[in-house]
Amino acid sequence: MSAHTEHVHAADHGSVKSYLVGFVLSVILTAIPFWAVMTGQFDKATSIWLVVVMAIVQVVVHLKYFLHLNFSVAGRANTFAFLFTALIIVMVVGLSVWIIYASNAMMMH
The missing domain is CATH 1.20.5 (Single alpha-helices involved in coiled-coils or other helix-helix interfaces)
Known part of the structure; x- marks a missing residue:
């Protein structure tokens, strides 16, 4: 190196x-x-x-x-990659819970 x-x-x-x-x-x-x-x-x-x-x-x-993770020029790419990953995880989990809740509500009628 x-x-x-x-x-x-x-x-x-x-x-x-x-x-x-x-x-x-x-x-x-x-x-x-x-x-x-x-x-x-x-x-x-x-x-x-x-x-x-x-x-x-x-x-x-x-x-x-x-x-x-920081917002300096060198660390900005890693920080945005982390934030994007966190957003995707929150969306997948949140939407999964929403779908399960809606399916459960439809089954109860």
């Missing part, structure tokens, strides 16, 4: 510091909703919203620190 190719591959991977930051954030984003649910500090609706928000933030943390 040429020096340029090795440098490009090295830039694709995160540093130990990056992985540690991602790990610590993931642990914190898991511990907060766990604590909230186990202690019962909040009512049910607030606990559900807290869990959902922390889950969304944790997905973003995983995408940034572990999958190294």
Whole structure:
């Protein structure tokens, strides 16, 4: 491999510091909703919203620190490929559930 190719591959991977930051954030984003649910500090609706928000933030943390997706010029293609794949998966699962629900509704009449 040429020096340029090795440098490009090295830039694709995160540093130990990056992985540690991602790990610590993931642990914190898991511990907060766990604590909230186990202690019962909040009512049910607030606990559900807290869990959902922390889950969304944790997905973003995983995408940034572990999958190294970003919108820089170099990472834009990987990010758009990931987003397109996620869109296709959501459409396939969503439309499958819709078809199953509609079929079930038609069978019940």
